[in-house]
Amino acid sequence: xxxxxxxxxxxxxxxxxxxxxxxxxxxxxxxxxxxxxxxxxxxxxxxxxxxxxxxxxxxxxxxxxxxxxxxxxxxxxxxxxxxxxxxxxxxxxxxxxxxxxxxxxxxxxxxxxxxxxxxxxxxxxxxxxxxxxxxxxxxxxxxxxxxxxxxxxxxxxxxxxxxxxxxxxxxxxxxxxxxxxxxxxxxxxxxxxxxxxxxxxxxxxxxxxxxx
Numbered sequence: 314x315x316x317x318x319x320x321x322x323x324x325x326x327x328x329x330x331x332x333x334x335x336x337x338x339x340x341x342x343x344x345x346x347x348x349x350x351x352x353x354x355x356x357x358x359x360x361x362x363x364x365x366x367x368x369x370x371x372x373x374x375x376x377x378x379x380x381x382x383x384x385x386x387x388x389x390x391x392x393x394x395x396x397x398x399x400x401x402x403x404x405x406x407x408x409x410x411x412x413x414x415x416x417x418x419x420x421x422x423x424x425x426x427x428x429x430x431x432x433x434x435x436x437x438x439x440x441x442x443x444x445x446x447x448x449x450x451x452x453x454x455x456x457x458x459x460x461x462x463x464x465x466x467x468x469x470x471x472x473x474x475x476x477x478x479x480x481x482x483x484x485x486x487x488x489x490x491x492x493x494x495x496x497x498x499x500x501x502x503x504x505x506x507x508x509x510x511x512x513x514x515x516x517x518x519x520x521x522x523x524x525x
Contacts, residue, residue: 316399317521318440319514320410323448324480325469326458327499332448332510333406335503339511340404345518348398351408353386356393362386367466374467380418380429387411388436395440404518410442412486412494417468420482421475444517446510447487448499452476 321329330351337349353363365371366382387410398405411433419429450458452473459469487494497510 316401316403316405317444317518318395318399318405318407318442320407320412320442320445321448322409322412322416322445322483322494323497323499324450324452324455324476324483326455326462327448327450328503328506329408329448331503332506333408335507336510336514337406339507340406340514340518343515346401346403347406348394348403349406350390350394352390352410352413353383355386355390355395355407358389358393359386362389367468369465369467369470371467376418376422376424379422380414380424380432383414383418384432384436387414387433391437391440407442410445411437412445412447412483415486416479416482420485421471421479423478442493443521444514445490445494446497446513447483447494448497449484450499452480454500455480 321333323329333349337347341347352359353366354360362382362385366374366379366386395405395407411430414433415426415429418424419426455476456473459465487496495513497506499506501509
């Protein structure tokens with residue numbers, strides 16, 4: 314059986330990384346083989362690209378450069394890590410994927426959505442997550458959580474108008490693909506969110522197993 318590709322998306326500060334680790338721990342305890350990763354990054358080359366993209370010193374970075382750097386990191390990530398793990402029947406849990414580029418660089422920066430989508434489809438050879446959890450957090454709450462965390466990276470330093478466009482972009486994607494993208498209320502407690510996420514993922518995995 315081929316593996317399962319699960320991604321988490323949402324505004325900065327939504328708690329994705331914490332919940333993904335808790336989910337990985339639960340699935341491992343249930344006997345699943347897990348690969349947990351993130352974007353941009355996930356590989357040695359991808360992590361070097363990540364440092365370029367997020368470095369606040371590079372404010373002069375052209376928007377198309379940003380789009381292509383994300384796609385380059387993603388191409389390496391997919392071919393080096395994600396596809397081999399899926400081929401081995403593992404569950405890949407990834408913090409962000411193509412939806413993030415569409416929301417941040419498409420809706421956020423105002424680039425043509427289909428152009429951003431096409432670039433990333435070429436980079437990944439049309440790999441699409443089986444299931445995506447979109448953490449729903451308002452722009453104001455996202456901003457507050459980021460400020461509480463401390464120093465902001467280059468993307469996080471953008472203004473509230475950008476953040477609102479990104480949020481609206483994510484919501485548009487959720488409406489367009491309701492079967493794949495599941496909305497999750499990120500204002501819940503860590504424990505409540507963990508319970509909801511784990512229950513849904515386990516139900517989804519059991520259903521896939523029955524159909525295989």
